[in-house]
Amino acid sequence: QQPVQSPQAVILREGEDAVINCSSSKALYSVHWYRQKHGEAPVFLMILLKGGEQKGHEKISASFNEKKQQSSLYLTASQLSYSGTYFCGTGATDSWGKFQFGAGTQVVVTP
Amino acid sequence: DTGVSQNPRHKITKRGQNVTFRCDPISEHNRLYWYRQTLGQGPEFLTYFQNEAQLEKSRLLSDRFSAERPKGSFSTLEIQRTEQGDSAMYLCASSLGFQTGRDGYTFGSGTRLTVV
Numbered sequence: 001q002q003p004v005q006s007p008q009a010v011i012l013r014e015g016e017d018a019v020i021n022c023s024s025s026k027a028l029y030s031v032h033w034y035r036q037k038h039g040e041a042p043v044f045l046m047i048l049l050k051g052g053e054q055k056g057h058e059k060i061s062a063s064f065n066e067k068k069q070q071s072s073l074y075l076t077a078s079q080l081s082y083s084g085t086y087f088c089g090t091g092a093t094d095s096w097g098k099f100q101f102g103a104g105t106q107v108v109v110t111p
Numbered sequence: 112d113t114g115v116s117q118n119p120r121h122k123i124t125k126r127g128q129n130v131t132f133r134c135d136p137i138s139e140h141n142r143l144y145w146y147r148q149t150l151g152q153g154p155e156f157l158t159y160f161q162n163e164a165q166l167e168k169s170r171l172l173s174d175r176f177s178a179e180r181p182k183g184s185f186s187t188l189e190i191q192r193t194e195q196g197d198s199a200m201y202l203c204a205s206s207l208g209f210q211t212g213r214d215g216y217t218f219g220s221g222t223r224l225t226v227v
Contacts, residue, residue, distance in 0.1 A: 002153070032215055041115075041202065042154065044215030087153045089216075097142070098167050099216070101153035 001025055003090045005102035012078045012109045020073040020105045022088030030091035031064050031071040032099060037084040045073075045086075075107065083109045113137075115219035117203050123225045124193055131189045132222045136205030143186050144216065145178055146202040154202055160186060193226045200224075 003024040010018050022031065029050050034042035048064035048071055059076040071090075075082055085106045089099040116135040124130050136143050141162055146154035157176065158168045162183035175193075180186040190197055200223050204216035 005153075034216075034218075041218035041220050042216075044217065047215055089154075095167070097161070098156055098159060099144075100156055101146075103151075103153050 001092075002100050003088055003102045005086075005088060005105050007105060008103070009106040010108070012075070012082075012107065014080060014109055014111055015077050018075045018078065018107065020075070020086050020088075020107075022071045022073070022090070022102055024069045024090045024092065026069065026090070026092035026094060028064075028066060028069050028090050029093050030099075031062075032089040032091075033062055033071075033073050034087045034089065034101075035082075035084045036087065036104070042087060078107075078109045080109050080111065083107055115203055115205050115217050117201075117219035117222050119222055120220065121223050121225075123227060126195060126226055127192055129189065129191045130193055130224065131187055132201055132203075132224075134186045134188070134203030134205075134219060135184075136186070136203070137217055140205035140207055140217070141183070142206045143180055144204045144206075145186070145188050146204065148200045148202055148221070149198075157188070157201075190224075193224075195226045198224055198226045 003022050006021045031048045033045040036042040050066045062073045064071045085104040087101045087104045089101045118133045144159040145157040148154045158178050160180040175191045178188045200221045202221045204218045206216050207214045
C-alpha cells in the first residue's frame with residue numbers, strides 16, 4: 001500500500017525551512033527519500049532504517065519513527081536547487097525488497 | 112559506471128501493438144526494479160529481480176505485462192496488446208541488494224510510452 005505524503009505542495013523563499021511528512025499504514029524496516037526534477041529521473045537522497053536514525057544530505061535531513069510508521073524530511077535554509085518533487089519510498093516488513101512510493105510533494109523555492 | 116540506461120527514451124505505438132523496453136543496470140547491482148509513473152504521481156511498483164530471479168510482481172500487473180532478466184544482466188519489459196491506459200513513463204532502477212533496504216535505488220531516465 002502506498003505511503004501518504006503531506007503536504008502536496010509547498011512554496012518557499014530561499015533560506016526558509018520546510019518539513020515533508022510520509023506516513024504508512026504498515027510496519028516499516030526502511031524509508032528512502034528521492035528528489036525528482038521535471039523531466040528527469042528520481043535521484044536518491046538518503047535512507048533511514050529501523051531505530052530512529054536521522055540522516056543528512058547537504059542541509060536536508062530526515063527522521064524515521066518506526067513506532068508511528070512515519071518519516072519526515074527537513075529542508076533547512078532552502079536553496080533554489082532544492083526545487084523539485086520529493087518522494088518517500090517505504091519498505092514494509094510484509095513485502096521484503098519491494099518499495100512503494102508516495103504521490104510526492106512538489107517544492108518550489110523562489111528567490 | 113555509466114548509470115542505469117533505458118531504451119528507447121520514447122515510444123509511440125498504436126493500441127493493440129506489442130512493445131518491449133530494455134534496461135541496462137549498473138553492472139555490479141544485483142537488484143533490478145521496474146516502476147511505472149504517470150503525471151503527478153509517484154513511481155508505481157511493477158516487479159523486481161534479484162539477479163535473474165523475478166521475486167515479486169505487482170497484482171496490478173495484468174497478464175499482458177512480462178519482464179525478464181536473462182543471466183542477471185539487462186532486463187526487458189514487454190507489454191502485449193497495448194491499451195491507452197498503458198501510457199506512462201516506465202522507470203527502471205537498480206541497487207546493490209546485498210542488504211535489503213540499506214541501499215538506495217539508481218533510476219534510469221525512463222521510457223515514455225504513448226499509446227494512440
